[in-house]
Amino acid sequence: MCSLEKRGRVYVLTLSGEGDHRFNPSTIDNIAAALKEVQDSPDAGALVTTNEGRYFSNGLDIQWISQNPDAHLSTIRIKFENLLASFMRLGVPTIAAIRGHAAAGGFILALAHDYRFMKGDRSVLYMSELDHGMKLPRSLMAVVRSKLLPAASRDVVLGAGKFSAQTALEGRIVDSVYADSAQTLEAAISEAQKLASRGWKKSIYSELRLGVFPGVVEELDAHRDPYLFPASAKL
Amino acid sequence: MCSVEKRGRLYILTLLGEGDHRFNPCTIDAISAALQEVQDSPDAGPLVTTNQGRYFSNGLDLQWISQNPDVPLSTLRIKFETLLASFMRLRVPTIAAICGHAAAGGFMLALAHDYRFMRGDRSVLYMSELDIGLKFSKGFMAAIRSKLMPGTLRDVVLGARKFSARMALEGGIVDSVSADSPQTLEAAISEAQKLAGRGWKKEIYCELRLGAFPGVLEELDAHEDPYNFPLSSKLSKL
Numbered sequence: 001m002c003s004l005e006k007r008g009r010v011y012v013l014t015l016s017g018e019g020d021h022r023f024n025p026s027t028i029d030n031i032a033a034a035l036k037e038v039q040d041s042p043d044a045g046a047l048v049t050t051n052e053g054r055y056f057s058n059g060l061d062i063q064w065i066s067q068n069p070d071a072h073l074s075t076i077r078i079k080f081e082n083l084l085a086s087f088m089r090l091g092v093p094t095i096a097a098i099r100g101h102a103a104a105g106g107f108i109l110a111l112a113h114d115y116r117f118m119k120g121d122r123s124v125l126y127m128s129e130l131d132h133g134m135k136l137p138r139s140l141m142a143v144v145r146s147k148l149l150p151a152a153s154r155d156v157v158l159g160a161g162k163f164s165a166q167t168a169l170e171g172r173i174v175d176s177v178y179a180d181s182a183q184t185l186e187a188a189i190s191e192a193q194k195l196a197s198r199g200w201k202k203s204i205y206s207e208l209r210l211g212v213f214p215g216v217v218e219e220l221d222a223h224r225d226p227y228l229f230p231a232s233a234k235l
Numbered sequence: 236m237c238s239v240e241k242r243g244r245l246y247i248l249t250l251l252g253e254g255d256h257r258f259n260p261c262t263i264d265a266i267s268a269a270l271q272e273v274q275d276s277p278d279a280g281p282l283v284t285t286n287q288g289r290y291f292s293n294g295l296d297l298q299w300i301s302q303n304p305d306v307p308l309s310t311l312r313i314k315f316e317t318l319l320a321s322f323m324r325l326r327v328p329t330i331a332a333i334c335g336h337a338a339a340g341g342f343m344l345a346l347a348h349d350y351r352f353m354r355g356d357r358s359v360l361y362m363s364e365l366d367i368g369l370k371f372s373k374g375f376m377a378a379i380r381s382k383l384m385p386g387t388l389r390d391v392v393l394g395a396r397k398f399s400a401r402m403a404l405e406g407g408i409v410d411s412v413s414a415d416s417p418q419t420l421e422a423a424i425s426e427a428q429k430l431a432g433r434g435w436k437k438e439i440y441c442e443l444r445l446g447a448f449p450g451v452l453e454e455l456d457a458h459e460d461p462y463n464f465p466l467s468s469k470l471s472k473l
Contacts, residue, residue: 093393114389114393115389146385147385147386148385149384149385172384172385172386175386195394198365198366198395200365200366200368200395201368204365204368204369204370205365205393207370208364208365208370208371208392208393209393211370211371211373211376211392212376212380212388212389212392212393213385214376214380
């Protein structure tokens, strides 16, 4: 599901293949293992997360959930919350190089990164929950709110807006936009190298991040709000 | 260290001299006394804080810290947190007219003001802590967070970015940029006069500020987290 590559002090985590990189226990474990490798590496300087194909990620694996909704929903939610918390505890700067569509949990994963670089064309950010009649548990809402301006939060969550790269840039949802996939990744790696060269201490960086976005990791760790499929949901 | 001047109903607090206006117990007390004068004045209008020379302030006086090894670090931290809290309790609008570089605690002092006007050239805003390997006390972090957009906050704290005036304006850190020091101060005074003309009740203004930035004063008053120099920090050899 994902591959991890080291380029100097920059790690590049790629969600591999042409699919839409959905999150189920197996794929989450894969990503978590890659994160652990980065965290444990003494000379890791920065992480870039990116994707192959046309999708960054479309979020949770609904197909897997529907095999046994009662049990699987709570399992997947807790695992996904733990994954997001791992990203937010990472001791190095993180850049999401979004080279395709990111929806729901995929959009949230991108928001859990420190920086967001996005491909200019054929990439849409979309928090689909409202359209599907789904709620956002407190934990995931905390991640979203921590990174967005009030108007962007409203447009993303309460508007279920579909954001092109340009509108995402204008709404300060992403930091920069590039012409194509190759340039997006190149720019992210280049920035990651600059950040890695600052020589910051991992424990300091991680603690500062927790102070900058207070309460988010606490909410992710608390696993509150059973994530039920409302009977009315389109899923 | 500082002078306070009344112009009509406005007060102008100036960090004096060509140095980098560092905060130690003595200089903090001087600024506190000036603030008290503003707070006690029945007809006080807005306060403009500004600087002479090339620096607004570079923050805490590290030289004083190393010259006074018997004084716990927390002493200076607590005094500075108390100073920031005093600015946030002030019953009049506050404008920082930043006519020079502001780093670390100096940047925090500017952020503790309601408005920030900045000189366009030869002035950089820089939260140096990450580069030095320092953490922030909860009070300092709350004060910084309260005034910045998420992306800018990330750039300031997690990027230790050096902001020119133009970058600071784009990032929403400052409200306006003027060509040079005199024009920056003039613009700040002009805005202060407009604010004074609104005739706001002091108690209402202060309470509204506390509501607008909830939790900041509580964190500053709580004085939590020892401001240790981690052994790994570049300052541990002081």
